[in-house]
Amino acid sequence: MINLSRYWLDFVDLLFPRCCEACHKALVGTEEIICTSCRITLPRLASDSVVDLSVKNKFMIHPEVQGAFSYLIFTKKGKVQELLYALKYKGSQDVGKLLGNMYGQELKDQNLVPTADLIISVPLHPRRQKERGYNQSDAFAEGLSEATGILWSGTVLARMRYTKTQTGKSRSERYENMSGVFRINKREAIAGKRIILVDDVLTTGATLDACVEAMKGLDCTIYIMTIAAAQT
Numbered sequence: 001m002i003n004l005s006r007y008w009l010d011f012v013d014l015l016f017p018r019c020c021e022a023c024h025k026a027l028v029g030t031e032e033i034i035c036t037s038c039r040i041t042l043p044r045l046a047s048d049s050v051v052d053l054s055v056k057n058k059f060m061i062h063p064e065v066q067g068a069f070s071y072l073i074f075t076k077k078g079k080v081q082e083l084l085y086a087l088k089y090k091g092s093q094d095v096g097k098l099l100g101n102m103y104g105q106e107l108k109d110q111n112l113v114p115t116a117d118l119i120i121s122v123p124l125h126p127r128r129q130k131e132r133g134y135n136q137s138d139a140f141a142e143g144l145s146e147a148t149g150i151l152w153s154g155t156v157l158a159r160m161r162y163t164k165t166q167t168g169k170s171r172s173e174r175y176e177n178m179s180g181v182f183r184i185n186k187r188e189a190i191a192g193k194r195i196i197l198v199d200d201v202l203t204t205g206a207t208l209d210a211c212v213e214a215m216k217g218l219d220c221t222i223y224i225m226t227i228a229a230a231q232t
């Protein structure tokens, strides 16, 4: 039997070419958002690699942080940078949700999903969220939640200060810049719970560190997960 829907999709692709958000080549057939080749070859962060160890070391001073994981390695001008750019600046929330889904599925396949009660995302300042129209970390949280079955919330933490870009700042300046930026909106939602705290990209760790600081005293167990980690 002829698969008409397949032909129909090919026809639509001819009229309205869709491109892979990572390599910008045309998507074909049932491919969506990221092409099959990129999905397979995106640079996963290998456990116990130099970058992975530096991700884990960043949070060692916090006894409540039981683990820190990043899905991909961020390199300048690489595919992961393209994806994060699409997610943050081109309105492609779908990229975040898809990567959350892929990561959650891969963790599940390897039996590596931490036992947790709630996934929470690092919030944007309301002004930034209004400018962008969404929070990119919410998209990742939603995808992770879908794949793992762990509930998520984007409203547990609140960002109290509008901070300018961290780019070009030294490590200590970034920590100073982020100190006291976050407050807890819903203490009862996380007190005594096992929490997965998610963000888009991990560089120095200053943003996530400030979130962990805000959660002190609530007897939480925290796991950190980001879409990507940059070598710093």
Ligand SMILES: [Zn+2]
Residues within 6 Å of the ligand: 020, 021, 022, 023, 024, 025, 034, 035, 036, 037, 038, 039
């Ligand atoms: Zn591609």
